[in-house]
Amino acid sequence: MSDEVEPGHVRVRLDLSYDGKDFSGWAKQRTLRTVQGELESALKTVMRLPEPVELTVAGRTDAGVHARGQVAQFDLAEEVWAEHHDKLLRRLAGRLPHDIRVWKVAEAPEGFNARFSAIWRRYAYRVGDHQGGVDPLRRGHVLWHQWPLDVDAMNEASRALLGEHDFAAYCKKREGATTIRTLQELSWVRGGDGIVTATVRADAFCHNMVRSLVGALLHVGDGHRPVEWPGRVLAAAVRDSSVHVVKPHGLTLEEVGYPADELLAARSKEARNMRTLPGKGCC
Numbered sequence: 001m002s003d004e005v006e007p008g009h010v011r012v013r014l015d016l017s018y019d020g021k022d023f024s025g026w027a028k029q030r031t032l033r034t035v036q037g038e039l040e041s042a043l044k045t046v047m048r049l050p051e052p053v054e055l056t057v058a059g060r061t062d063a064g065v066h067a068r069g070q071v072a073q074f075d076l077a078e079e080v081w082a083e084h085h086d087k088l089l090r091r092l093a094g095r096l097p098h099d100i101r102v103w104k105v106a107e108a109p110e111g112f113n114a115r116f117s118a119i120w121r122r123y124a125y126r127v128g129d130h131q132g133g134v135d136p137l138r139r140g141h142v143l144w145h146q147w148p149l150d151v152d153a154m155n156e157a158s159r160a161l162l163g164e165h166d167f168a169a170y171c172k173k174r175e176g177a178t179t180i181r182t183l184q185e186l187s188w189v190r191g192g193d194g195i196v197t198a199t200v201r202a203d204a205f206c207h208n209m210v211r212s213l214v215g216a217l218l219h220v221g222d223g224h225r226p227v228e229w230p231g232r233v234l235a236a237a238v239r240d241s242s243v244h245v246v247k248p249h250g251l252t253l254e255e256v257g258y259p260a261d262e263l264l265a266a267r268s269k270e271a272r273n274m275r276t277l278p279g280k281g282c283c
Contacts, residue, residue, distance in 0.1 A: 005075055009078060010075070012074055012107060013073050013104075013114065014072045014102050015069070015071055016071075017067055017100075019140070020064050020065045022099060023099070025060065025062050025065070026059075035061070040052040042096045047083075047084050049080070053075070055072045056113065057071070057072045058070060058118050059204075066249075066251065067252065069255040071114045071118075092105075109261040116269075117258055117271070118204075118271075119203060120203055120256070121255075121256050122185075124254050125143070125246070126143065126195050127145050127196045129194075131146075145221075151189070153220050153227055155188050156227050157216075157227045158186040158217060161234055162184070162186060164180065164181070167209055168237045168238060169236055170208075170233070172207040179206050182203045183200075183201075186198070187199050198217070203271075204271070211246045212245050214246050215246045216229070216243050
């Protein structure tokens, strides 16, 4: 989607959350239930539109992945926005299924693009290692790991992964897409309830990146791999079959960060450029 809004239209930002358990991911699919499909259908219905709006999202989540701080956008004719904007939030609450909630609807600032203007996405992955399993009331959001985890070892191993790297070893390669990313934060904390939570923040993520990183670090935490192993895998820059992609239900998109309004358009333009690592040419 272009950053330019057509004359007579406004760009609308949605802040939303969803439980990913019963969705086949974010992206609309003809025969499967998805977050985008449900949301576009609800917007069409409550605003009585002849055609569905087309949503652009900050980060497409996979099947089973949750979101607490997802951001999406769509463009709407000014007269339709004027008619519905003050009632849209309440009407969506009445029309959407209970596993999707929209918390804020607002006109986006100039230059805003939900996907390309973002400067970081922050995910959390939650793991329980109690030998008795996971609290049944949290089983849909916490992975059970059957071996005790050493959080200090996991944090030590995580430090080698920070910064800008080619994360090909931890990503499912997509044709024509780069696997170079800047990992800004990767840290582990055990809460008072015993749940171990990974905070993972980067400028962007490639497919399966968070779940692969978590899988590698769990091997360190339970003693099956040395602290240096995740860094060695990263340096190899090829997909490693020994890196386990953990299940999606422990993963939640917590927050998306954007720059100041006057920097939105520049960030969107920058994010569209194909990245290379320093010292590596394009040819």
